[in-house]
Amino acid sequence: MEKNQKTVYISTKDFLVSGESFQLIYDQKFDLLITTPQPDLKELPNYYKSEEYISHTDSEKGMLSFLYQKVKQRALKKKVALITKSNNGIGSVLDIGAGTGEFLKVASEYGWKVQGAEPNEKARFISKEKGIDLIEDFTEFSNRQFDVVTLWHVLEHMPNLEKTISQIETLVKPGGTLLIAVPNYKSFDAHYYKKYWAAYDVPRHLWHFSRSSMQKLFSKEFELKGIKPMIFDSFYVSLLSEKYKTGNTFSIRAFFIGLWSNMKAWQSKEYSSHIYCFKRPKQRQ
Template sequence: MQNHEKKYLSVKDYLVSDESFDLIYDPNLEFLKTFPQPKAEELSKYYESQEYISHTDEKRGLFSKLYQLVKKWSLQKKTKLILDQNKGIGSLLDVGAGTGDFLKAAKEKGWQVHGTEPNKNATKLALKKNIELESSLNDFEGKQFDVVTLWHVLEHIPNLEETILKLSALVKPRGTLIIAVPNFKSFDANHYGEFWAAFDVPRHLWHFSKESIKNLFAENFELEKIEPMIFDSFYVSLLSEKYKTGNKFSLKALWIGLKSNLKAKRTNEYSSHIYCFRKAK
């Protein structure tokens, strides 16, 4: 830990290991870092759970059903967003594509789709939807795309600075980069503290604020707009309440999710944000 960094919070992995990790605040970039961070070859074991929904098409249980319901709505919003930002259909790279649903939806709209996904189970499920995924960004070296997207993926990537440079190279001049990440400065994050499900250690290695995202991408990108992900506060609050109290469903959690969105109308600090960047040149 560097001298200017300080411990922000201790958080447990409630999904897989029950291990505890520290969140370290970096005032220069205004974000949190998970400490210690598992080695790259060890990370995969922390994803080995049927409850890790983004790597499955599971539809049983409350959280899975809610997730799949919201996902259907969000796919429509995402495909409209990339069309608006690109001002037409073009080439698309989705980083961390999971089971391929977003790329499938974009392909049906006419996009030339490509994607990466390191998880083998998710890749197999994507292939059943006729979506072929590569294992890493290195497979696209030398290529460029009209739109590059990372939907709740940047927080998972070990080599952050190196990845940002690769992303910059992958976006065409004046092309679009879209990033969605949780916001640790939201009301629901502050309310649940160590139980906030979107900390999701150690799968989430970084925990961003709006300021940190702007700072990290300022060199090569212009930030055009920030949009809220209003359903995230409800889903995250339900899961946080489960971690805190053991209750699989809680009206209180829904109230906290609503309250978070209402407060964010004033503070602009939603549970998660979508950042739309334009490559400078």
């Protein structure tokens, strides 16, 4: 992506693995932030090598992991309900960045025909133990289309953003749905924690989106039908942000910051994370 305006929005660092410093550059064209420098594609997997990287494990070790896993079970059922509603019934779903396969496992239990892609080998192994086989690269599905394609906190990790979005769009059937969940750098908790905001998660997060970003990035063929808040995210992100800022693994302050972020967003609509619901129109006869 062309960096059409090299304004430094904020400087932060990798709190999880390397401790390295990064700048977030504001991109005026798409109203998003770009992690700079971005690691070489061969080096990028090294930044995920942590037992604390929660998306690649089902561990409940530690307070944050325990809370995350418990809330996740309820959230998974809500996600399945959302894809069912958006599709007007059960169909085929492709989950890109499927992690340990939990979402697809629950979706399959409700009757969905599931497929998934996950680049992390450890996560794919855990998923296979659950009976959900994942492939490494979603582009292997390039000759297929699905009723629903989902990316749950995945788009921010994917290199070559505009090319990747174009590839993803081709996987959605005419009349199908594309659901994408991403953090929102304009939320109250992001402004409050600044460089410590855990959802910056550099350099694993290469891009940092706003509501307007998501309306500008996708082709006109995809109509944005709705934006749904992810209420729990402000609490979890605030807990992790407090850990980065103070070293405390649990903080009452984080609970109140998460709550206040949701209350502020009730008017501003700037929640910590959103789910964007796109529809591809049916082909005309």
